[in-house]
Amino acid sequence: MILQQLNPIACKTYLLKKEDQTDIILIDPVITYVPDYINMMEENGWKLTYVIDTHTHADHISGGRLLKDLTGCDYVMHEKAPAQCVTMRISNGSEMELNGIKVKFYETFGHTMDSVSLVVGDALLTGDALFLDEGGAARDDLPGGSPAEHWKTLQFYKTLSEKLVVFPAHDYHERKPSSLKIQKESNPHLKVKSETEFIHYLDSMQLGAAEWMKDVLKANYKCAREGDAAWIPKDNKACEIKGQSKNEEEGMLVPHITANELIEKQKQGDSSFFLLDVREPVELREELGHIEGITNIPLGSLPIRIHELDAKKEQPILVVCRSGARAEVAAGFMRKNGFNKVQVLKGGMLEYRRIR
Numbered sequence: 536m537i538l539q540q541l542n543p544i545a546c547k548t549y550l551l552k553k554e555d556q557t558d559i560i561l562i563d564p565v566i567t568y569v570p571d572y573i574n575m576m577e578e579n580g581w582k583l584t585y586v587i588d589t590h591t592h593a594d595h596i597s598g599g600r601l602l603k604d605l606t607g608c609d610y611v612m613h614e615k616a617p618a619q620c621v622t623m624r625i626s627n628g629s630e631m632e633l634n635g636i637k638v639k640f641y642e643t644f645g646h647t648m649d650s651v652s653l654v655v656g657d658a659l660l661t662g663d664a665l666f667l668d669e670g671g672a673a674r675d676d677l678p679g680g681s682p683a684e685h686w687k688t689l690q691f692y693k694t695l696s697e698k699l700v701v702f703p704a705h706d707y708h709e710r711k712p713s714s715l716k717i718q719k720e721s722n723p724h725l726k727v728k729s730e731t732e733f734i735h736y737l738d739s740m741q742l743g744a745a746e747w748m749k750d751v752l753k754a755n756y757k758c759a760r761e762g763d764a765a766w767i768p769k770d771n772k773a774c775e776i777k778g779q780s781k782n783e784e785e786g787m788l789v790p791h792i793t794a795n796e797l798i799e800k801q802k803q804g805d806s807s808f809f810l811l812d813v814r815e816p817v818e819l820r821e822e823l824g825h826i827e828g829i830t831n832i833p834l835g836s837l838p839i840r841i842h843e844l845d846a847k848k849e850q851p852i853l854v855v856c857r858s859g860a861r862a863e864v865a866a867g868f869m870r871k872n873g874f875n876k877v878q879v880l881k882g883g884m885l886e887y888r889r890i891r
């Protein structure tokens with residue numbers, strides 16, 4: 536069995552697969568990295584069959600909904616998860632074979648009321664219910680959080696085999712996964728002696744305001760499929776995902792042009808942009824229509840059809856979709872594949888039609 540962490544940031548996404556199989560599972564995918572996950576699958580000939588969120592996330596937009604839409608995989612969460620796009624719901628003690636891999640789910644509430652931990656072989660994937668070492672665990676003060684439930688969860692972890700190795704959904708200091716035995720000695724959350732002491736311990740943390748996290752929660756409740764569905768601060772230590780287009784200095788900017796700017800260019804007969812619409816073909820025939828002469832490659836087909844655009848690599852490309860969200864994902868994917876002059880139509884066809 537292969538269990539591999541994928542993201543270069545503090546938000547961890549795990550790939551789970553059998554060595555000799557091509558079907559894969561992704562656990563806690565982050566929407567910004569969906570193009571990377573798709574690229575990885577394409578390169579390796581892998582097929583995504585399940586995406587699992589350990590809980591409703593408050594510090595990044597989940598990639599679960601978008602991956603489900605793009606690949607047709609099942610989206611697995613706890614039965615109490617508010618997201619309606621979940622296709623497979625599990626409860627405490629659910630044991631299932633996913634792609635031939637035995638996965639056991641346990642309710643580990645506290646950080647949220649839909650948190651689960653997974654036991655897979657010798658691995659214990661704890662989501663945010665338990666981090667590594669002095670990282671403790673995630674906060675309990677957001678909607679759905681409960682220190683009392685978290686206390687119960689921590690006591691539950693103490694009943695599991697000490698040999699299990701903890702793989703959390705976050706780590707901010709490049710800590711290495713280690714056993715529950717080591718965590719009992721090094722993790723302050725597991726060292727607290729009583730529930731009262733635990734609640735005092737949480738109170739002493741002074742975590743500060745988290746208003747933006749409530750918006751992220753809401754976006755995930757609604758199964759957002761856009762990376763900018765909620766604003767996420769740039770200096771967010773919790774997770775380095777940005778709510779806006781990323782910074783050029785970081786090499787990941789996806790510049791926007793507005794519908795007004797595009798219309799102005801069209802009026803001036805400026806045809807320097809190659810226009811790419813990443814909606815489904817049927818959408819181009821619907822009410823919003825499409826920009827005349829535009830090339831249509833749906834987002835889901837982009838990984839296998841991107842070579843059709845090879846001749847355009849040095850040309851400015853404007854990516855268009857309904858609202859700008861799919862275009863953002865497509866543009867990010869294209870930039871990773873050497874299309875350095877790609878831009879996104881801000882607000883998509885909705886905004887374009889509102890003006891024109």
Ligand SMILES: [Fe+2]
Nearest residue numbers: 592593663673
């Ligand atoms: Fe979380």
